[in-house]
Amino acid sequence: MKYMEKIEKRTSIREFRKKVLEQEKLDMIAESFPKLHRLLPDIDVVLAIRTGDTMLRMEGVTGYQGKSFMAPAYLVLLSEKADYYMENAGYIGEDLCLLLTEMGISHCWLTANDSDAAKAAAGIDSEKEAVVVIACGYGVKEKTKRRLDIRTPSNVHFKERKGHIAPKIAQDELVYQDKWGVAVDWVNQQMDPLLDKSFYAASLAPSFLNRQPYRYVLKGRQVILCAKKEDMTSVKDTLLDIGATMLNFDAIASQQDYIDWQMGAPEGAESIGMPEEYDAVAYYYWD
Ligand SMILES: Cc1cc2nc3c(=O)[nH]c(=O)nc-3n(C[C@H](O)[C@H](O)[C@H](O)COP(=O)(O)O)c2cc1C
The missing domain is CATH 3.40.109.10 (NADH Oxidase)
Structure with missing residues (x-):
């Protein structure tokens, strides 16, 4: 498969x-x-x-x-x-x-x-x-099958419901272009189709309480992954979530051999204007 x-x-x-x-x-x-x-x-x-x-x-x-x-x-x-x-x-x-x-x-x-x-x-x-x-x-x-209905960590309900419904945020909310909050112009952008698919795969990763506490920023030939500090999610679960979304991203993107993630923040990460509750946690460049 x-x-x-x-x-x-x-x-x-x-x-x-x-x-x-x-x-x-x-x-x-x-x-x-x-x-x-x-x-x-x-x-x-x-x-x-x-x-x-x-x-x-x-x-x-x-x-x-x-x-x-x-x-x-x-x-x-x-x-x-x-x-x-x-x-x-x-x-x-x-x-x-x-x-x-x-x-x-x-x-x-x-x-x-x-x-x-x-x-x-x-x-x-x-x-x-x-x-x-x-x-x-x-x-x-x-x-x-039980469906998870999440309100807060202390208010999680397991409902009987048909089908798999754990809606994920859309790719255009997950990925920004150059600056925080600026959606990628997927249509006009000369986007490498594999990169596009990789972000889609990244958006489908499992996460604690389905919170998806991360965003990707595409800056030139660099991808920066930013993680959100949340009251609802422990640091441990956030870091596991980060790893899970990175695997999904890499599983698709690495078909073209351009994954060499560096952990931590790249130089100049502040220029993307991320909100205080986010940190740049990993990045990579490709040629
Ligand atoms: C780090 C982590 C911890 C999780 N812990 C639990 C858990 O304790 N109980 C549970 O029912 N689901 C847990 N999940 C599953 C998530 O709730 C689930 O991935 C999310 O609701 C999205 O649904 P999906 O996996 O069907 O796409 C966890 C997922 C991750 C990545």
């Missing part, structure tokens, strides 16, 4: 059948994990897969309001701490979710603010930090 197809197909599923994931599927996930894309390949990240009664111990520990959805399996990404390790984990986590999508395995990210508690619930003995937790299994049929 092509990346764009997986990116468009990926969706969070929050209700699982009791059917266990076959050992061969679990083995395939474990074998594929080292081949997933990494933002910062020097950071050591390992995968722990837990099944069986882990579902009972996860409840109350991970997920919005402690809801962990009693999934047949939990995938936990454990990372060493290093500069930008959260963004890196978010990046790998999204590639893992796209692999699950391709394998027909339903899944949902779970917020894990307390790494030690998440490791204890999953029976993991590791010095590394539990950065990403993903519940997975076979989802229930669409007609009874």
